[in-house]
Amino acid sequence: MPNHAITAENLTYRYGDLLAVDHINFDVAEGEILGFLGPNGAGKTTTVKMLTGQMRPKEGKATLLGMDVTTQTEKVQAQIGVCFEIANLYEQMTGLENLKLFAQLFSVKNFDARALLDRVGLGERGKDRVEGYSKGMKQRLMVARALVNQPRILFLDEPTEGLDPVSAESIRNLILDEAKRGVTIFLTTHDMLEADKLCDRVAFIDRGKIAVLDTPHNLKQQYGKRRVKAQVTGHDGKLENREIRLDTDATATDLQKLFSAEKVITIHSEEASLEDIFIQITGRGLA
Numbered sequence: 001m002p003n004h005a006i007t008a009e010n011l012t013y014r015y016g017d018l019l020a021v022d023h024i025n026f027d028v029a030e031g032e033i034l035g036f037l038g039p040n041g042a043g044k045t046t047t048v049k050m051l052t053g054q055m056r057p058k059e060g061k062a063t064l065l066g067m068d069v070t071t072q073t074e075k076v077q078a079q080i081g082v083c084f085e086i087a088n089l090y091e092q093m094t095g096l097e098n099l100k101l102f103a104q105l106f107s108v109k110n111f112d113a114r115a116l117l118d119r120v121g122l123g124e125r126g127k128d129r130v131e132g133y134s135k136g137m138k139q140r141l142m143v144a145r146a147l148v149n150q151p152r153i154l155f156l157d158e159p160t161e162g163l164d165p166v167s168a169e170s171i172r173n174l175i176l177d178e179a180k181r182g183v184t185i186f187l188t189t190h191d192m193l194e195a196d197k198l199c200d201r202v203a204f205i206d207r208g209k210i211a212v213l214d215t216p217h218n219l220k221q222q223y224g225k226r227r228v229k230a231q232v233t234g235h236d237g238k239l240e241n242r243e244i245r246l247d248t249d250a251t252a253t254d255l256q257k258l259f260s261a262e263k264v265i266t267i268h269s270e271e272a273s274l275e276d277i278f279i280q281i282t283g284r285g286l287a
């Protein structure tokens with residue numbers, strides 16, 4: 001058994017002169033959810049394409065489940081599920097037919113299309129043509145399709161982007177379920193809150209390089225500044241905001257002063273978000 005589901009060693013891709021993915025190195029453990037976060041053009045999709053055997057690295061190597069992706073592409077692809085942002089479903093066919101067709105392409109037997117549709121909340125709509133599905137339903141069908149071959153690694157590219165809250169939540173639950181079953185998840189996203197909720201570790205990718213890779217908890221401990229935010233009544237009776245940094249030598253006295261000298265109306269503590277930390281590390285936001 002390999003120790004890691006995914007290993008990238010010096011993985012590199014150039015489009016002509018443009019270095020899109022720049023000698024990146026990382027491992028993903030089996031059953032881990034790794035968030036791959038970065039702004040547009042950071043190199044996320046290019047990395048996924050190399051990891052899934054759709055593009056050959058210009059330098060370096062990707063290994064999935066102990067197999068070299070470049071030399072054992074078909075074997076690797078039989079063990080993975082891939083869901084990309086752009087829906088490429090057969091619109092004239094029903095949801096069930098789409099899944100069955102995909103199962104045939106993969107030569108998957110023992111496959112229960114109905115149960116899979118139920119899992120993504122489309123059980124009732126399985127016999128309807130996909131052209132009548134909403135964006136969220138199509139996305140859920142795409143995720144279901146990526147699960148047809150019971151993959152050991154699932155690659156999801158922005159799986160909840162632009163979806164209604166119900167569809168987004170059902171996809172998030174499915175991701176967590178799959179990880180509990182031991183499936184490794186490689187999730188690319190712009191959504192820092194989602195990454196924070198779902199991912200065991202997150203990699204920040206910026207200009208083709210991995211700027212940092214760690215658990216959300218460790219990143220917040222290392223880079224995040226926790227603070228207390230309070231609203232107080234000012235001299236003219238209007239509300240004013242106060243902010244006190246936690247974890248400094250002055251925290252205790254500052255808090256004492258706040259309560260003795262001001263009329264505190266509301267108070268709450270806040271920890272840095274992954275978005276704040278991303279900006280701190282890379283000098284720019286995700287937008």
Ligand code: ATP
Pocket residue numbers: 015018020038039040041042043044045046047
């Ligand atoms: P997004 O979040 O917008 O999908 P991304 O992080 O997935 O962005 P990539 O699509 O991997 O980024 O692109 C990385 C860089 O490579 C960008 O500068 C992009 O413009 C460039 N690029 C991507 N595909 C091509 C291509 N086919 N030809 C030339 N340049 C490309």
